[in-house]
Every structure is written in structure tokens, then in C-alpha cells.
Amino acid sequence: MRIATYNVNGINARLPRLLEWLEEARPDVACLQELKADGEKIPIQAITDAGYGAIWHGQKGFNGVAILARGEQPVERRRGLPDDPDETHSRYIEAEVGGVVVASIYLPNGNPQPGPKFDYKLAWMERLIDHAASLLVEEKPVVLAGDYNVTPRDIDTFSVLAMADDALTQPESRAALRRLLHQGWTDAIRARHPEPAPLYTFWDYQAGAWPRDAGFRIDHLLLSPQAADRLVDANVDKAVRGREKASDHAPTWVELR
DNA sequence: ATGTCGAGCAAAGCTCGA
Secondary structure, X not given: OEEEEEEOOOOOOOHHHHHHHHHHHOOOEEEEEOOOOOHHHOOHHHHHHOOEEEEEEOOOOOOXXXXXXXXXXXXXXXXXXXXXXXXXXXXXXXXXXXOEEEEEEEOOOOOOOOOHHHHHHHHHHHHHHHHHHHHHOOOOOEEEEEEXXXXXXXXXXXXXXXXXXXXXXXXXXXXXXXXHHHOOOEEHHHHHOOOOOOOOOEEOOHHHOOOOOOEEOOEEEEEOHHHHOOEEEEEEOHHHHHOOOOOOEOOEEEEEO
């Protein structure tokens, strides 16, 4: 069972690339972020025609997350995190597919920092940590997939110096991610690629980031112990980033037994 | 670390968010 996460950066702008990737990678589950669309603007017919059932938590213009399942309809469990005081951001949706609980997460970017956006990011991470703890209690295979907007370690960014003031690399962001991991989640990419290789998932459109491989590893798939037991592979579909009209993120995936 | 995008608003080019 292959479960992927892909920040599409506009589902309509990206539709040809998304359909092409679904056709060639054939993920069983695809967690999408940054739909930047809702309602009538979600190209549901094209997704259905590609053979996928879908649920989404959309939003006009910004944010927006979805879960696609090949040949079936994901069974929605929740949208939004518990106790969220600001329901205007569509950043979390959770479903069960084929006996696995899957979440599609678009964690706040948090720039500029310090400031209210960074405070919002850290508060959002606290709510995610609380909810994740409740998921572990179920003792099921769970995959928390998405754009976390956090580089776990220095190796996960092309330049520690250039990123020194960035919300994605701040000690507070990393400490919050570690507290989540320390509950008992496995960072699937690191579990399969323990060598200190970058395995970036995002390259900015600006400043020639892609041609000079100036990326970050910020898209993660965190596995509950029951999911980690079944982990056989994980990787990044890096070539997708190099295509015409590409998203600034590459699809990232796990294969579970 | 700013050389770029995507979307909204409103009808082209600015603003915002990344």
C-alpha cells in the first residue's frame, strides 16, 4: 500500500501534473496540500475520472487539504484539529482507507518570525501534538502525512546560514516536531534513509533554488508503531519537481506491507 | 533570502501568501 503526500500549490494550476503523477506513480492514497480552492473550484470530475475517490477540506485562495484513494472513497474521520480557535484555516483532514488512518496536514509556514504568524504555527503544532497522542491510543496503523513546514535537522536544509531566521528551521519549530516524534512516531524517510543525505522535498521558485539544488526536507510521513511495523520503503519523487509548471514541492511517499 | 509562482479582485496590475 503506497501512501503519498504532495503539496500541489494550487490544484487547478497543477491539475495536468497531478493527473500525470497519479497515472505513473499510482499511489493508493494521495494526501494533497495547498489546494487553494474549494467548492465548485475543486476539479472533482478529473480526479474521479483518474480513478480516485476524494474528500477535502478546501478554502478559497489559500490552504486546503485533500485525501484521495485509488478505487475507493476515503471514510472521513475529522476535518480540522480539536480545540482550534480559528476555524478559517483549512489545514487538516483525516480519514480511514483500507484499515489505515491517514491525515493530510498543511502545517502553518510561520514566517516572518518572530511575530503572530510564528505564534500561530507553534500553537497549531501544540494542537497537532495533542491530537496525535489521542491517535496513538487507538493502536492502529496511522500515517500523518503532509507539509510540516519544519526541517527536522540542519541536514534537511541546503544552508543553515541562509535559513537562520526562517520559521522552518527555528529551534522552537524543531523542538515541537521532536516532541511529536517522541510520542512514538517514525519519520519514514529517515527510517529508510538513515545516511546523512539531504532528500529534499521542496525547492523555492525563487533565486534558482531548483537548478542549484537549494532545497529543504519539510514534507514528512510520520508512522504510528503499527504502521512502522509495515514500512518497506519510502522516498521522494524528485523528478516531478523538474517538470514544466511544477509545484515547488515533490511528492513524497511510503510503501506499507 | 529574493532572481517566482498562484490566486483574488476585477478587468491589469497590484496584494497577499508562500
